[in-house]
Amino acid sequence: MVDITHMTHMTSTTPAAPSANVASASIPVPESWIKVLPQGLYVEPGDFFVDPVRPAARAVITHGHADHARPNNERVLATPDTLAIMRARYGDAAGASLQALPYGERLRIGEVNVTFVPAGHVLGSAQAVMEYRGCRIVASGDYKRRADATCAPFEPVPCDVFITEATFGLPVFRHPPDEGEIARLLHSVELFPERSHVVGAYALGKCQRVIALLRKAGYDKPIFLHGALIPLSNLYQELGVDLGDLRPATGLKKDAFVGQIVMAPPSAVADRWARRLPDPVVCMASGWMTVRQRAKQRGVELPLVISDHADWDELCQTIDDVGAPEIWVTHGREEALVHHATSRGIRARALAMVGFDEEGQGEMPEPPEVPVRGGSPTQGELL
Amino acid sequence: MKRFAELIDGLIFTPSRNGKIRLMGDYFSHTPDPERGFALAALTGGLSFTDAKPAALRNLVMTRVDPVLYGWSYDFVGDTAETISLIWPPRPGANREPDLSEVVETLAETRRVDVPKVVERWLDALDAQGRYALIKLITGSLRIGVSARLAKTALAEWGKCPVDEIEEVWHGLTPPYRPLFDWLEGKAERPAVGEGAGFRPLMLASPLEDDDIAALDASIYRAEWKWDGIRVQLVAKGGECRIYSRTGDDIGPAFPDILETMDFDAVLDGELLVTRDGVVAPFNDLQQRLNRKAVTAKMLLDYPAYVRLYDILFEGPEDLRQLGFEIRRKRLEDWYGRAKPQRMDLSPMLPFTTWGELAELRNGARENSIEGLMLKRFDSAYVAGRPKGPWFKWKRGPLTMDTVMMYAQRGHGKRSSFYSDYTFGAWKGDELVPVGKAYSGFTDEELVRLDKWVRNHTTKRYGPVREVEQGLVLEVAFDSVHRSTRHKSGVAMRFPRVARIRWDKPPHEADRLETLEKLIVE
Numbered sequence: 001m002v003d004i005t006h007m008t009h010m011t012s013t014t015p016a017a018p019s020a021n022v023a024s025a026s027i028p029v030p031e032s033w034i035k036v037l038p039q040g041l042y043v044e045p046g047d048f049f050v051d052p053v054r055p056a057a058r059a060v061i062t063h064g065h066a067d068h069a070r071p072n073n074e075r076v077l078a079t080p081d082t083l084a085i086m087r088a089r090y091g092d093a094a095g096a097s098l099q100a101l102p103y104g105e106r107l108r109i110g111e112v113n114v115t116f117v118p119a120g121h122v123l124g125s126a127q128a129v130m131e132y133r134g135c136r137i138v139a140s141g142d143y144k145r146r147a148d149a150t151c152a153p154f155e156p157v158p159c160d161v162f163i164t165e166a167t168f169g170l171p172v173f174r175h176p177p178d179e180g181e182i183a184r185l186l187h188s189v190e191l192f193p194e195r196s197h198v199v200g201a202y203a204l205g206k207c208q209r210v211i212a213l214l215r216k217a218g219y220d221k222p223i224f225l226h227g228a229l230i231p232l233s234n235l236y237q238e239l240g241v242d243l244g245d246l247r248p249a250t251g252l253k254k255d256a257f258v259g260q261i262v263m264a265p266p267s268a269v270a271d272r273w274a275r276r277l278p279d280p281v282v283c284m285a286s287g288w289m290t291v292r293q294r295a296k297q298r299g300v301e302l303p304l305v306i307s308d309h310a311d312w313d314e315l316c317q318t319i320d321d322v323g324a325p326e327i328w329v330t331h332g333r334e335e336a337l338v339h340h341a342t343s344r345g346i347r348a349r350a351l352a353m354v355g356f357d358e359e360g361q362g363e364m365p366e367p368p369e370v371p372v373r374g375g376s377p378t379q380g381e382l383l
Numbered sequence: 384m385k386r387f388a389e390l391i392d393g394l395i396f397t398p399s400r401n402g403k404i405r406l407m408g409d410y411f412s413h414t415p416d417p418e419r420g421f422a423l424a425a426l427t428g429g430l431s432f433t434d435a436k437p438a439a440l441r442n443l444v445m446t447r448v449d450p451v452l453y454g455w456s457y458d459f460v461g462d463t464a465e466t467i468s469l470i471w472p473p474r475p476g477a478n479r480e481p482d483l484s485e486v487v488e489t490l491a492e493t494r495r496v497d498v499p500k501v502v503e504r505w506l507d508a509l510d511a512q513g514r515y516a517l518i519k520l521i522t523g524s525l526r527i528g529v530s531a532r533l534a535k536t537a538l539a540e541w542g543k544c545p546v547d548e549i550e551e552v553w554h555g556l557t558p559p560y561r562p563l564f565d566w567l568e569g570k571a572e573r574p575a576v577g578e579g580a581g582f583r584p585l586m587l588a589s590p591l592e593d594d595d596i597a598a599l600d601a602s603i604y605r606a607e608w609k610w611d612g613i614r615v616q617l618v619a620k621g622g623e624c625r626i627y628s629r630t631g632d633d634i635g636p637a638f639p640d641i642l643e644t645m646d647f648d649a650v651l652d653g654e655l656l657v658t659r660d661g662v663v664a665p666f667n668d669l670q671q672r673l674n675r676k677a678v679t680a681k682m683l684l685d686y687p688a689y690v691r692l693y694d695i696l697f698e699g700p701e702d703l704r705q706l707g708f709e710i711r712r713k714r715l716e717d718w719y720g721r722a723k724p725q726r727m728d729l730s731p732m733l734p735f736t737t738w739g740e741l742a743e744l745r746n747g748a749r750e751n752s753i754e755g756l757m758l759k760r761f762d763s764a765y766v767a768g769r770p771k772g773p774w775f776k777w778k779r780g781p782l783t784m785d786t787v788m789m790y791a792q793r794g795h796g797k798r799s800s801f802y803s804d805y806t807f808g809a810w811k812g813d814e815l816v817p818v819g820k821a822y823s824g825f826t827d828e829e830l831v832r833l834d835k836w837v838r839n840h841t842t843k844r845y846g847p848v849r850e851v852e853q854g855l856v857l858e859v860a861f862d863s864v865h866r867s868t869r870h871k872s873g874v875a876m877r878f879p880r881v882a883r884i885r886w887d888k889p890p891h892e893a894d895r896l897e898t899l900e901k902l903i904v905e
């Protein structure tokens with residue numbers, strides 16, 4: 001548990017913050033200073049947005065996923081690793097001026113104190129802890145609670161309002177231990193030595209986490225990467241996350257991939273790109289793989305339930321841990337989490353924010369119902 | 384249970400037959416007795432115990448989770464077994480995880496009212512994957528795309544023995560098949576061939592092309608119609624009656640009307656059909672009766688089943704399989720004359736002297752119930768499998784029509800990167816209506832070209848499906864066409880496949896729905 005009221009290190013551009021212990025009579029109601037505008041979550045006394053969906057003059061960015069960190073903001077505040085990720089992705093469009101704020105340091109913006117605390121989601125991911133006249137609101141961005149060797153672990157911060165995602169906000173989502181999922185992948189590699197295994201994983205976070213888990217399980221062969229996964233994987237290595245021997249999956253003969261593991265973005269694993277691989281076992285690393293029908297729909301042969309988002313138990317645990325009397329749910333399956341919190345006597349409301357990837361950053365988009373079930377019901381072999 | 388649950392999931396997700404065989408072999412290698420034997424029984428439909436009703440399980444889960452959350456979860460997941468397995472609140476360390484044998488043995492001696500109590504304990508002890516396998520198993524709906532025959536094939540490959548040898552000994556054995564595994568692992572003698580109501584492997588016919596027939600001697604072959612039903616083996620032995628599909632699956636429970644007429648002692652080969660007043664109904668009618676665990680009285684009345692017999696394998700204890708076809712046929716006719724079974728008749732022999740004569744007969748037959756002809760050598764013994772030479776099937780030429788591609792969907796397995804499944808339509812006024820779906824009939828090179836065409840002519844995407852411009856004519860071949868209320872066009876084709884890709888043909892010259900409707904034989 002982090003107690004940020006006792007942090008001594010301060011990086012201030014404005015005069016020192018008032019004590020958090022001002023008289024309770026003057027504590028403002030949360031809605032009076034943080035508002036949902038079309039551009040995103042607006043913090044009025046600091047005149048900045050958190051993860052704005054449209055370019056803003058001042059943006060506080062929780063993490064590097066494209067639905068949270070968008071290009072072309074004027075002034076950007078984020079953790080050093082998140083800024084590095086944004087620069088790698090957007091180049092000059094990352095923002096006109098970029099300011100780094102390491103975890104645990106406090107910065108005053110207007111009348112608001114801002115501190116970043118690890119969110120455990122991807123490298124550099126942070127919860128934005130915002131304090132204004134004794135009222136503390138935590139915008140958690142996206143987060144998870146289980147161990148991840150590629151990023152700092154989530155730390156719960158006691159607060160007055162906890163703003164949470166709910167990507168996997170249904171009690172059917174209980175992600176199994178990562179080790180078991182990786183063991184299934186390795187068993188399949190052993191069982192089908194004449195085939196290749198192509199693992200669909202999002203370019204930021206998931207890809208590197210799966211690689212780190214493979215390394216932890218003792219897999220030390222080279223791992224091949226689709227071109228789209230190379231820059232961020234290199235950046236992770238530069239930022240000190242050891243991923244072992246990585247090689248581009250290009251310019252090699254088909255035979256070179258026999259018995260190998262190849263990482264690719266989810267859109268490529270079952271598409272033309274994968275034709276360069278020998279009879280690939282299509283694997284997908286995603287929290288959505290929990291639901292069999294979803295996995296089957298995508299033609300996935302080996303679903304791996306590995307997610308960078310909190311599952312239902314983690315969401316509920318976190319609400320308990322932060323002890324906030326009120327929660328706001330930004331995106332995902334809000335209704336179930338609001339229902340759960342309300343039944344525990346916690347005020348809860350869905351912010352109905354738009355612009356966030358409902359499916360959780362790069363994880364499966366849900367295909368709509370197939371328009372036509374044409375054709376004969378009798379085709380193929382019967383019985 | 385953990386290994387079994389992993390196997391079930393693996394089989395659900397693995398599209399290829401060989402992949403499934405590999406998974407089952409791996410399971411047999413790494414799983415001890417009696418666990419693997421019960422798994423084999425589960426896969427071959429050989430388990431019997433008090434099953435649990437899905438409603439009882441739903442009631443059970445409601446005592447443990449918030450009904451509102453359950454409702455939302457079910458809406459999202461869309462499957463009761465899966466929702467329960469995922470939403471069940473874990474109680475780690477609550478109980479010891481049951482193994483498959485314990486589940487099977489316990490349920491065998493549990494009364495239905497007590498089933499939920501027993502199941503609750505197991506659900507607490509298992510993880511989500513284990514819960515899913517358990518629920519599928521105990522609700523008797525283990526539908527995972529594996530036939531009994533495929534499971535036995537996997538066992539045969541794993542044990543390095545021909546699958547028909549396993550079929551031969553199978554009916555003398557019961558779960559958990561200890562003597563079978565011991566034999567396959569070289570630890571014991573081959574189990575004795577049983578006398579029970581087991582499945583005898585079928586003799587199958589090879590396809591005959593029009594060009595090949597001239598090389599055959601017409602005088603040594605006998606001909607009968609090839610009926611458009613499903614091949615069945617009727618086994619009535621020692622008071623036990625079974626109806627097996629061609630893959631050895633016991634489909635008897637779906638056909639009590641046939642079972643109750645089997646008051647004889649014989650093993651017969653024939654075609655299962657639905658008939659009304661002696662006229663064979665379209666295949667679609669038979670389909671209403673397939674894949675069901677139980678049938679209603681109304682279905683028995685609306686879709687009465689019938690068997691057209693064409694061979695006899697056993698009469699009483701006597702194995703007739705070594706006799707020549709013509710001798711067996713005589714035995715079948717004599718037996719039929721004595722036994723006079725209800726709901727059965729004999730498939731008539733078709734006399735002929737020249738192939739030309741027979742070809743004319745074949746081309747003249749347009750009834751839906753006839754797929755073509757069967758040719759059998761007069762002296763052919765009844766042997767398992769598909770020997771080349773003694774039996775041929777000579778299908779009549781398919782019907783064809785020009786259609787327009789409307790939607791394309793990604794294939795599975797090796798084809799998952801290709802748009803290989805095509806929904807095609809026929810013109811109705813100036814609108815296309817979908818009339819069928821085909822995913823075969825083209826070469827690999829053609830598939831590459833079709834895939835490219837689909838990608839370059841996509842107008843809309845729906846997940847794995849693309850809607851395409853109405854710009855490509857597919858000539859499709861099909862065996863027959865019948866009415867269907869399940870399709871917007873009102874018709875459904877049987878076995879549609881792509882005959883030719885008409886890159887040259889303008890779409891507006893494709894056929895009209897009326898053309899297809901004229902081909903319906905009532």
Ligand SMILES: [Zn+2]
Pocket residue numbers: 063065068121142360361
């Ligand atoms: Zn994210």
Ligand SMILES: [Zn+2]
Pocket residue numbers: 065067068141142165356357360361
């Ligand atoms: Zn997000």
